[in-house]
Amino acid sequence: MTQSTEKPSLTEDSDELARDYDRVSVDRQFQSGKMLVRELAKTFGRYGIRVNALVPGAIAAGGFVADPKLARHIPLGRLGAAEDLAPMALAVLSNRISAYVTGAAIVVDGGLSLTNWFEPPELEDL
Helix, strand or coil: CCCCCCCCCEECCCCHHHHHCCHHHHHHHHHHHHHHHHHHHHHHCCCCCCCEEEEEEEEECCCCCCCCHHHHHCCCCCCEEEEHHHHHHHHHHHHHHHCCCCCCCECCCCCHHHHHCCCCCCHHCC
């Protein structure tokens, strides 16, 4: 049996953020999760362990079903699917692609976190 030379990687999946529509609560959860990831990254980095977080937006996966009306608030114009999150998860876990990435909270939400939740203006009104 051969020993693997790859370092382990710990990735936190923060999908609970996508389920909460209370913006202040979501921001607070995101910031505390981000702080936890950074502290864990500092602590475990000396052992060669990377710690990162994926922060999905309205991704239809794991039993989460988003209201289709939410898509109008997403700059990319659609709800996400598991296929949108999986490649980023693989990239973050891969030592070949992200061996020097640690302490990062990577948002995969189609731009949902950029919205201000006001009704978007119609383009004809501009």
